[in-house]
Amino acid sequence: MHRAKRSLLAASTGSAYSDGFKMTDTPRSVFPHRHLLGIEGLSPLDIQALLDLADQKVEVSRQIEKRKSSLHGRTQINLFFEPSTRTQSSFEIAGKRLGADVMNMAVASSSVKKGETLIDTAATLNAMRPDIIVVRHHAAGAVHLLARKVDCAVVNAGDGAHEHPTQALLDALTIRRNKGRIEGLVVAICGDILHSRVARSNMILLAAMGAQVRLVAPTNLLPPGFARLGFPTFTNMRQGLEGADIVMMLRLQRERMNGSFVPSVKEYFRFYGLDQEKLSYAKPDALVMHPGPMNRGVEISSDVADGAQSLIREQVEMGVAVRMAVLEALASHLPNG
Amino acid sequence: MGTKPTLFKNARLVDPDTGREQTGGLLVRDGVIQDFGPQLAQAADAEVIDCGGHVLAPGLIDMRAFIGEPGGPYRETLKSAGEAAAAGGVTTVVSMPDTSPALDDPAVIDFIVRRARDTSVVNILPAAALTKGLKGEEMAEIGRLKEAGAIAFTDGARSVTNAQVMRRALTYARDFDALIVHHVEDPNLVGQGVMNEGEFASRLGLPGIPREAETIMLERDMRLVRLTGARYHAAMISCADSAEIVRNAKARGLPVTCGVSINHLSLNENDIGDYRTFLKLSPPLRHEDDRQAMIEALADGTIDVIVSDHNPQDVENKRLPFAEAANGAVGLETLLSAALRLVHSDRISLPKILRALSTKPAEILGLPSGRLKVGAPADLILFDPDAPYVLDKRDLKSLSKNSPFDEARLEGQVTITMVAGRIVFDRRSMSQEANV
Numbered sequence: 001m002h003r004a005k006r007s008l009l010a011a012s013t014g015s016a017y018s019d020g021f022k023m024t025d026t027p028r029s030v031f032p033h034r035h036l037l038g039i040e041g042l043s044p045l046d047i048q049a050l051l052d053l054a055d056q057k058v059e060v061s062r063q064i065e066k067r068k069s070s071l072h073g074r075t076q077i078n079l080f081f082e083p084s085t086r087t088q089s090s091f092e093i094a095g096k097r098l099g100a101d102v103m104n105m106a107v108a109s110s111s112v113k114k115g116e117t118l119i120d121t122a123a124t125l126n127a128m129r130p131d132i133i134v135v136r137h138h139a140a141g142a143v144h145l146l147a148r149k150v151d152c153a154v155v156n157a158g159d160g161a162h163e164h165p166t167q168a169l170l171d172a173l174t175i176r177r178n179k180g181r182i183e184g185l186v187v188a189i190c191g192d193i194l195h196s197r198v199a200r201s202n203m204i205l206l207a208a209m210g211a212q213v214r215l216v217a218p219t220n221l222l223p224p225g226f227a228r229l230g231f232p233t234f235t236n237m238r239q240g241l242e243g244a245d246i247v248m249m250l251r252l253q254r255e256r257m258n259g260s261f262v263p264s265v266k267e268y269f270r271f272y273g274l275d276q277e278k279l280s281y282a283k284p285d286a287l288v289m290h291p292g293p294m295n296r297g298v299e300i301s302s303d304v305a306d307g308a309q310s311l312i313r314e315q316v317e318m319g320v321a322v323r324m325a326v327l328e329a330l331a332s333h334l335p336n337g
Numbered sequence: 338m339g340t341k342p343t344l345f346k347n348a349r350l351v352d353p354d355t356g357r358e359q360t361g362g363l364l365v366r367d368g369v370i371q372d373f374g375p376q377l378a379q380a381a382d383a384e385v386i387d388c389g390g391h392v393l394a395p396g397l398i399d400m401r402a403f404i405g406e407p408g409g410p411y412r413e414t415l416k417s418a419g420e421a422a423a424a425g426g427v428t429t430v431v432s433m434p435d436t437s438p439a440l441d442d443p444a445v446i447d448f449i450v451r452r453a454r455d456t457s458v459v460n461i462l463p464a465a466a467l468t469k470g471l472k473g474e475e476m477a478e479i480g481r482l483k484e485a486g487a488i489a490f491t492d493g494a495r496s497v498t499n500a501q502v503m504r505r506a507l508t509y510a511r512d513f514d515a516l517i518v519h520h521v522e523d524p525n526l527v528g529q530g531v532m533n534e535g536e537f538a539s540r541l542g543l544p545g546i547p548r549e550a551e552t553i554m555l556e557r558d559m560r561l562v563r564l565t566g567a568r569y570h571a572a573m574i575s576c577a578d579s580a581e582i583v584r585n586a587k588a589r590g591l592p593v594t595c596g597v598s599i600n601h602l603s604l605n606e607n608d609i610g611d612y613r614t615f616l617k618l619s620p621p622l623r624h625e626d627d628r629q630a631m632i633e634a635l636a637d638g639t640i641d642v643i644v645s646d647h648n649p650q651d652v653e654n655k656r657l658p659f660a661e662a663a664n665g666a667v668g669l670e671t672l673l674s675a676a677l678r679l680v681h682s683d684r685i686s687l688p689k690i691l692r693a694l695s696t697k698p699a700e701i702l703g704l705p706s707g708r709l710k711v712g713a714p715a716d717l718i719l720f721d722p723d724a725p726y727v728l729d730k731r732d733l734k735s736l737s738k739n740s741p742f743d744e745a746r747l748e749g750q751v752t753i754t755m756v757a758g759r760i761v762f763d764r765r766s767m768s769q770e771a772n773v
């Protein structure tokens with residue numbers, strides 16, 4: 001069943017791959033990576049393959065019978081060093097729908113609290129012979145470190161302010177399904193870009209897929225040097241939104257609101273919060289996204305968040321589909337896969 | 338505008354913007370300068386003022402005055418400050434946010450703007466706090482404060498010691514094209530110091546303030562400006578090394594300007610003499626060599642503006658042992674006369690000194706005033722640069738009388754001060770009243 005599934009997959013995306021990959025007698029995987037550690041390092045074809053596969057998973061998830069068996073017998077560990085509700089449950093549902101045995105490792109009750117190092121934790125988990133580990137960690141680069149110490153596939157569910165690849169993939173899927181394309185779209189990423197792994201992954205992915213990415217934020221929340229990477233930056237939100245097809249808002253952490261990076265919530269919402277007035281500067285058919293969880297009245301007004309242009313709920317649905325696609329693509333490389 | 342047109346005739350017109358001087362007339366209509374030139378001597382419906390060859394120039398713009406409203410109305414109110422300013426030829430005053438409460442809230446800025454408009458005869462433009470409560474910890478709401486009418490952002494008499502806070506505030510201010518004005522004096526190096534560190538302080542037995550309290554903070558700020566690109570104005574410098582720092586920064590093209598107080602151009606530490614607390618200032622009066630360096634830096638353009646650093650203190654705060662007395666001196670009413678000393682001693686030309694008192698501050702603040710130009714606001718002063726007088730502090734309109742120039746011989750006094758086409762001070766009518 002599993003093998004059949006894979007070749008079906010390969011066939012369905014064959015056209016996309018015909019340039020880069022020769023189809024041989026033994027059908028090779030459409031996704032040639034052992035881990036998913038970031039968007040950086042993926043080719044446009046890799047991304048497209050995952051999005052195509054995720055499209056199928058959307059259909060699977062909308063059926064009454066959602067269970068598939070492509071991960072049957074596999075063990076998936078969700079290792080979250082940072083609390084997360086939506087990402088963790090999204091990965092859990094994705095794994096379960098594919099038939100994997102999913103185990104959530106809550107850090108609060110783990111040996112990490114007792115002083116175990118990240119590498120020791122990795123070695124311990126590795127000895128339990130999992131097939132896939134999904135990791136979130138507060139330190140940039142921690143997931144890469146862990147991936148070097150285990151034999152199984154590793155999925156980055158967010159490392160510090162570095163990358164959050166499945167979020168970027170689900171955002172891309174949401175955009176592609178609503179706009180029919182990614183290439184040529186003007187995407188304004190707005191808010192706390194400095195601390196955002198979502199922004200970094202999205203910038204890389206959207207640029208690779210041919211979108212025009214703009215950054216909108218007060219300079220204190222822009223990573224120094226990003227302007228020189230060729231991303232137009234705007235400190236005036238109205239100017240930054242002008243002509244945008246997609247307005248992607250980011251969450252502002254509470255501890256950054258009161259005078260450290262920006263003066264206050266009131267001031268931030270006044271100049272950088274997305275309300276109907278500022279949204280009117282974007283294209284009339286512009287769509288609004290937010291990775292959640294939202295701070296209503298801080299970075300986005302309720303009427304925009306719940307309005308007709310909002311894709312925020314749909315992003316959550318796409319999250320499960322994208323994570324199913326990622327898990328399945330990685331599982332195909334596992335020994336005996 | 339309901340005011341009648343005014344024609345100044347037979348005036349010595351000095352435009353500090355262009356440096357041009359000419360004899361002629363100037364016509365004010367609807368609150369603005371409508372025309373001026375050598376030929377202008379008549380206007381049908383205008384009230385005519387014969388200037389008798391005295392100087393007609395743009396009104397002074399003072400970038401630094403402390404006013405006690407709200408919180409200390411016994412020291413100075415917006416109304417009394419306005420009257421003092423008008424008597425001194427100052428037509429625009431930037432008020433410092435060191436009030437109670439501090440000017441760190443858009444609602445308080447709005448209050449000052451309205452109250453000044455209703456009670457003051459000159460323009461009073463509030464500078465808002467750069468950090469909340471002037472504490473130097475969290476940046477204030479620069480965007481909203483600017484919308485409410487804040488002309489600049491400063492912690493007034495305090496320095497922001499935390500470089501990270503200063504960096505972020507400068508960065509944020511740049512996004513809003515806001516001007517940062519900073520008092521450069523490291524409070525930790527000031528410590529218990531109460532006057533310039535050196536021989537004289539040692540003889541008086543007073544703890545000193547090293548020049549490095551100023552230069553280290555100023556040098557740090559130059560590097561932060563280079564990092565952030567923000568518009569920065571050092572409120573006041575007081576020593577030769579500081580002038581050198583600003584000179585170098587300007588040579589490197591940094592967007593920096595700086596001021597000097599009239600006190601540091603006019604006085605030195607020796608004037609403290611017998612523990613005169615009216616000369617206890619922040620930064621402290623320095624050595625005579627530093628004063629000379631300030632004059633040179635003003636002449637070569639390193640120093641952009643002269644401020645009064647008007648800081649009214651009541652008797653209770655000044656009639657104390659020197660170390661315990663409050664800092665500050667009033668200065669609005671003596672700003673012009675004291676500055677003219679440098680003209681009379683041939684250290685600097687009249688247009689140049691007026692430039693540092695009007696055109697330059699207008700440029701830095703983005704105001705249309707500060708120049709003789711058709712269409713510019715009719716904020717004007719008429720003065721006889723040679724009129725001698727001895728300052729009697731009882732004549733001061735300021736509610737506080739802590740003037741370091743009390744009983745000093747001065748030359749040059751304002752006859753008429755006009756704001757937006759309205760005469761707000763007229764010494765001629767005063768002397769008439771005195772004669773009656």
